[in-house]
Amino acid sequence: MSITRKWSAKQQRALEILIRLKRLYPDAHCTLNYDTPVQLLVATILSAQCTDERVNQVTPELFRQFPNARAIAQADIEVLEALVRPTGFYRNKAKNIQGACRMIVAEFGGQIPRRIELLIKLPGVARKTANVVLANAFDIHEGVTVDTHVKRLTQRLGLTEHSDPIRIERDLMRLLPMEDWENWSIRLIYHGRAICQAKKPKCDACLLADLCPSARIEG
DNA sequence: CTCCCGATAT
DNA sequence: ATATCAGGAG
Numbered sequence: 595m596s597i598t599r600k601w602s603a604k605q606q607r608a609l610e611i612l613i614r615l616k617r618l619y620p621d622a623h624c625t626l627n628y629d630t631p632v633q634l635l636v637a638t639i640l641s642a643q644c645t646d647e648r649v650n651q652v653t654p655e656l657f658r659q660f661p662n663a664r665a666i667a668q669a670d671i672e673v674l675e676a677l678v679r680p681t682g683f684y685r686n687k688a689k690n691i692q693g694a695c696r697m698i699v700a701e702f703g704g705q706i707p708r709r710i711e712l713l714i715k716l717p718g719v720a721r722k723t724a725n726v727v728l729a730n731a732f733d734i735h736e737g738v739t740v741d742t743h744v745k746r747l748t749q750r751l752g753l754t755e756h757s758d759p760i761r762i763e764r765d766l767m768r769l770l771p772m773e774d775w776e777n778w779s780i781r782l783i784y785h786g787r788a789i790c791q792a793k794k795p796k797c798d799a800c801l802l803a804d805l806c807p808s809a810r811i812e813g
Numbered sequence: 814c815t816c817c818c819g820a821t822a823t
Numbered sequence: 824a825t826a827t828c829a830g831g832a833g
């Protein structure tokens with residue numbers, strides 16, 4: 595068989611999975627709470643290796659005291675650390691959100707730049723965070739968001755052979771039409787939380803099992 | 814590769 | 824005790 599035909603079959607399978615995910619999670623949306631693009635950026639930096647639910651517990655007070663980039667840029671770093679502490683990695687995260695906000699104030703007039711090449715220069719921001727902000731705040735789709743759920747499920751579904759998120763993103767960008775890139779990521783994340791968990795995936799309850807080479811029905 | 818790091822589930 | 828959570832930097 596040719597490599598071309600094999601890849602096309604994989605693409606067909608990805609599209610069928612996407613159709614089912616849309617039917618399963620019709621109202622899937624970003625579960626981080628925010629009022630502005632800058633707040634979304636901050637919340638997304640805080641969400642590294644931490645549930646959105648926990649991020650949403652600290653951001654109301656964080657954004658009440660420091661509602662915009664200028665305020666975060668001028669904040670006492672120890673106050674920021676105390677506010678973000680429950681999200682883990684709190685020293686790095688406090689330093690990164692302040693560093694990012696200082697750069698946003700100094701170079702972009704306090705507004706989030708809308709180009710991924712500029713966003714990923716901000717401290718604590720790589721492609722995953724940049725894709726989340728661009729897609730949700732501006733409806734700009736420069737790439738596919740690849741977080742821990744998208745990585746795990748895409749691997750289990752046999753849609754990539756890679757473990758590097760950058761290479762996984764490149765595979766997904768070729769498999770899926772651009773207008774569905776964010777549909778794909780947000781729904782895989784919902785499915786990863788509800789069914790295809792890292793530890794004990796509920797394959798017996800998974801409506802993608804017949805399309806999944808990793809599916810196992812436990813006895 | 815390691816480190817950053819708290820909260821929760823198993 | 825160990826693994827995991829919308830990762831990123833050195």
